[in-house]
Amino acid sequence: MKQKLVIGTRGSKLALWQANHVAACLRERYPEVTIELKNMVTTGDKILDVPLAKIGGKGLFTKELEVAMLSGEIDLAVHSLKDMPTELPEGLVLAAVTNRVDPGDALISPKYKTLDKLPAKARVGTSSLRRKAQLLNARPDLTIVDLRGNLDTRLKKLTTENLDAILLAVAGLRRLGWDEHITQVLPQDVCLPAVGQGALAIEARGNDAETLAMLEFLNHEPTRQATLAERAFLAEVEGGCQIPIGVYGQAGDGEVTLNAVIMSPDGKEVVRDTLTGQVENAPKLGRMLAVRMLESGGREILAKLFEIEK
Structure with missing residues (x-):
């Protein structure tokens, strides 16, 4: 040793x-x-x-x-x-x-508290294309503002940049003992997390x-297996920060269940799917779900995105 x-x-x-x-x-x-x-x-x-x-x-x-x-x-x-x-x-x-802590995304809005209470054209800060796309899918009337910096910097910008709300990972806030800032944890049917979040x-x-x-x-083996499936999904899609995808795996009782979404940056085009398989096949499960979603319209969404970036 x-x-x-x-x-x-x-x-x-x-x-x-x-x-x-x-x-x-x-x-x-x-x-x-x-x-x-x-x-x-x-x-x-x-x-x-x-x-x-x-x-x-x-x-x-x-x-x-x-x-x-x-x-x-x-x-x-x-x-x-x-x-x-x-x-x-x-x-x-x-x-x-x-061991994973809460993988969710937190809405921080001292004035409005929750996503449904935000007024039309409310200014919401996030540096994540994944969060932006899913937020616009749920609320296309919102104005998304780019937000960079460490957690404490982004929290300060909520006030200094006159934002109505910002989105941050629940896990980071909880690890730093900043739970009091969280006004809503977005449900996963609204916003699926990033690969490995939490x-x-x-x-x-x-x-x-x-x-x-x-x-x-x-x-923590259940977390490892679940995130192996998530990472395999991401590798098959060949995505990173610049691709709006959300994916979340849960392992238990010998199985892994994977939920995923591929979206256009404006949130208007959406492919969602879920797949369950044996835990020992976690990476294979991630690749299978990715292929199925790419064939169901995901490839066209990503092709348009890559064309825009050129």
């Missing part, structure tokens, strides 16, 4: 909470091991004046940490699973996926057997 582990993390409040949470779990399990944190800045942290959907590319919040891992500068990295590309760099593996991912080197063995206890 190693006597020291260095955890790489981004410097935002949420990222530091996540890294410190994993560090605390490791210290409790291995009190004789020295656990250190190393703060790093990623590309996604540097570019704050451009919508995520327009930046393109994958691994905006993970690449620098992965380079540090491969060089041996750090031993592991803690990410929000939803920020992780479906394909990891050669030499790195998903060592553990933690779960933490611990990434490490594939050849670092000692570290991998030490991280095994952090893995």
Whole structure:
């Protein structure tokens, strides 16, 4: 067993909470091991004046940490699973996926409280094309405003940019103890979450057997299986931040149920579907559902989106 582990993390409040949470779990399990944190800045942290959907590319919040891992500068990295590309760099593996907390999306609107109470043309802030599309599907009369920055920055912009509401992940708010800001958790028939939303991912080197063995206890198998299906769905669709899809898997009693949606950015074109299968076939299930939805109109929606981006 190693006597020291260095955890790489981004410097935002949420990222530091996540890294410190994993560090605390490791210290409790291995009190004789020295656990250190190393703060790093990623590309996604540097570019704050451009919508995520327009930046393109994958691994905006993970690449620098992965380079540090491969060089041996750090031993592991803690990410929000939803920020992780479906394909990891050669030499790195998903060592553990933690027990998922609420995967939902939170509406924060001190004045109006809920989605149905927002007035016509209300200004709603979000940096997510997935949230934008699903919100416009439910309320096409709303005005969507791009919103970038860390959680605390986005909460401040609710006031400074004269917004009527903003959308944030429930999990991040709850981890930071900011539940009081949540005025509504959007139901999943209105807004399906991003792939892996609510779960933490611990990434490490594939050849670092000692570290991998030490991280095994952090893995929550039902969450891992459910998110394997979600990530397989995303990989088949070949989507990222720039594609408006929502997908959520639940594992239990030997089965995984996957619900998904593919939408046009304006929310007018929609393909929804669900599929249940054996838990040992989770990745296959994700790919099957993706193929079925692409063949049912999803491919045409995405083709138009790619044409617009050219």
